[in-house]
Amino acid sequence: THVRAAPLRPALSGLSATRRGLPKEKMTDNGMMSRAKVLTIDNMNPTVKKVEYAVRGPIVQRAVELERELSEGMKKPFAEVIKANIGDAHAMGQQPITFFRQVLALCSYPELLSDSTFPEDAKSRACRILQSCGGFSMGSYSASQGIDSVRQDVAQYIQRRDGGVPCDPDNIYLTTGASDGIVTMLKLLVCGEGTSRAGVMISIPQYPLYSAALAELGAVQINYYLNEEACWSLDIPELQRAVNEARRYCNPRALCIINPGNPTGQVQSRQCIEDVIRFAAKERLFLMADEVYQDNVYADGCQFHSFKKVLFEMGPEYSETVELASFHSTSKCYMGECGFRGGYMEIINMDDDVKAQLTKLVSVRLCPPVPGQALMDLVVNPPQPGEPSYNNFIKERTATLSALAEKAKLTEQVLNTVEGISCNPVQGAMYSFPRITIPEKAVQEAAEKGQAPDMFYCMKMLEETGICLVPGSGFGQKDGTYHFRMTILPPKDKLQILLNNVKEFHQRFTLQYS
């Protein structure tokens, strides 16, 4: 069930498979005493078994198999597998920002600092980063919280972004992608047993990192449902319902928000954010704001508001009390640099003793990857007007963001022409999460296979069209509703074809099971 490379020794893995489930000692075919495994599925960590992560689940494993089969010349009803399952921009052809990569090359191989083909601003940026690295090398460990100068640049970026709301570099922790920061924060929060076990509120649909981390940490997942009928809005009465019910069986401690939404693509209004903050204050919840799509806002009239900014605009009653962690990343927005695993978190109003524990905890893993830290630095401190790389940087950034905006609109439009598919506007982020009608006969056939109906649907689409989507059940959805998540990342011409193929598949599927 995992990605397979050409095995150098097929015999070995075959042998170990045959031994599964044997009692503690048994004679094998070749006459040797065999032992039961020390570590088995029955005695391994039970919380790990509960972890699920649909974005890289069985459907993606099948997609990888299909790619291999295609490359081995096997005949399929499609020429290529299109992975629209994950927000992996460069894999879909998005080009990296030239300036960022120039600086990374200079940092990797500082001999290039004397190469006249590199622009001066790239060189000065690289020097500044390297001067903050021990021995002028990205190969040195950084401080566990991240390189000082990078955290200072992050703080200044946040201050600019939030119209001057102050930001202390001491509150910035660089991370190995946003996922790392989120899991670290959740780790601090879990505690208790039985009805006092820590509970964490997450949206449904959600990004499955949250459910996976909560399962692994043994915390209680408290679901609040986004309102699909109102463009996936977050309604306070639903938050209230969720927390009231949860208080009967656990200790709700934190509220996680993803804005712009993943997988749902909505962008929260300033008012909504204010209401959420009031709710968190009233219910005494630690706020976690996943803001990795902060540059990915496409819809007219929509604007990104950071939780930090709104919190501080609400005055000291809130800004000096509500505990907040917000997360950002190099992986999304216009950069799409997922592979570098760069990110940061800002923590607000955290108790000083807890913060010391956080600093200690991150020190065990030594430091986030330095190339990712360097990249994060460039994201928060890009070329400025007057610098040689400024114009090209703006051109590249604008081109990427405009293309995404166009593809967001296209996706919504085409999907809404299909009977049995209805798609909210993709206001932001990188995904559409349309609702699909699945005929009763298909629901039954899925049940016979032990599959969720939308998994059955997506698996069939993959086999017939080569399109890899993630079923809504992997993110959570209201009972009886079905969805899939599809990225808007493929190049426009490819996206057009993909959307048409989805359309035709849906029509065929509906016909077949009606």
Next chain:
Amino acid sequence: THVRAAPLRPALSGLSATRRGLPKEKMTDNGMMSRAKVLTIDNMNPTVKKVEYAVRGPIVQRAVELERELSEGMKKPFAEVIKANIGDAHAMGQQPITFFRQVLALCSYPELLSDSTFPEDAKSRACRILQSCGGFSMGSYSASQGIDSVRQDVAQYIQRRDGGVPCDPDNIYLTTGASDGIVTMLKLLVCGEGTSRAGVMISIPQYPLYSAALAELGAVQINYYLNEEACWSLDIPELQRAVNEARRYCNPRALCIINPGNPTGQVQSRQCIEDVIRFAAKERLFLMADEVYQDNVYADGCQFHSFKKVLFEMGPEYSETVELASFHSTSKCYMGECGFRGGYMEIINMDDDVKAQLTKLVSVRLCPPVPGQALMDLVVNPPQPGEPSYNNFIKERTATLSALAEKAKLTEQVLNTVEGISCNPVQGAMYSFPRITIPEKAVQEAAEKGQAPDMFYCMKMLEETGICLVPGSGFGQKDGTYHFRMTILPPKDKLQILLNNVKEFHQRFTLQYS
């Protein structure tokens, strides 16, 4: 207690400090209602509080403070802080391998592929890596287990290293440094409550990642003591004692070995490894072999033997049954590329269902950093004879390893000239871990300060000489014995001065407290 950058807003952190320990609601100085924190030291995750990590503990925090004070012009009895606390080679002036950095620059900024100043072998290596990345970009996510072609190269490296013992790329998982792999494996193993709680055997002295991870995961740490009198040898009777005692209160499941040793620098004999494997088989323990220092062997007559190789040489009774995970990294050896957080683990004889769970678990974090994967690829597939970069690569590697060997010897020699310091040979790895005599009066003064005696000693050395070492108590040691860990990484002339300063400090300290 954390690394401080210049605060943009000192007032805020001051305010939050004054609010600590207040009851749930209270009027503050400025007349507002204040709330107790949601997340406090008393209600946070208790397992996180138990985590300790001496390598980046209070002494390093003080070292960072001293550096800042020096840079601000404050007078100290020394001109610079020398951090001999951590195996951070580049920070100590070790130069990166040119070929590795050329390939990383090419991968970061592929425009350079048309630059004629880069050697052809660096270009072809970069192309091979980029062709395995989605969209020819290191900015794409890789497979969660790691890039296929890199795992194939790792498998071939292991096969060569182990004299042909087969290695299946399917058993290779690329990781975010070795730490990540070790923690992931430990995560699979923990389970149970009370006397059936999982126990993991670790050496004392140990590398504190192990104790930190076990504390966080809530597993039982089972100590076995290395024999300092016999050059930190691992004696089977001691393993037996430890496991027998542990069976009374927990469920011993795994045995961790660090070879070459950290912090103790010993290199295990082939015989010893064989005995350990027999012991693990007999006691039904999952073996974890931390082999990140596999190229760092200096002493005459010593040689690195991988657990994998010895296991397979012991015949199918062992090679087909004993479960083993071994770990490697880009951070040590001759590369010293810590900042890239590259690494891999190989798993042997793992149950197929558990392996599927492992693959699922690593997928939640998406993938290890791709630049670190690329670097791991170069380490396992360096320039070959006949390639343009081969001679220079060999020259650079040899120079680094010879210098380390020389410094290992120098360190042992100088420290052993000091009365009250006795140092085992540094056979391998990057550290000496000498035993120090601390006068009774100093032990008492430390007790009054609530410090371990060797923490008191190291803190005093730091304040007087600027030398930052880690006290033995951070790694564990026999009661009543005291040590420190010192890296052998500073350049030779600096190391000479450092050793003399340690010597003088020790003499002064001994005199003062006698």
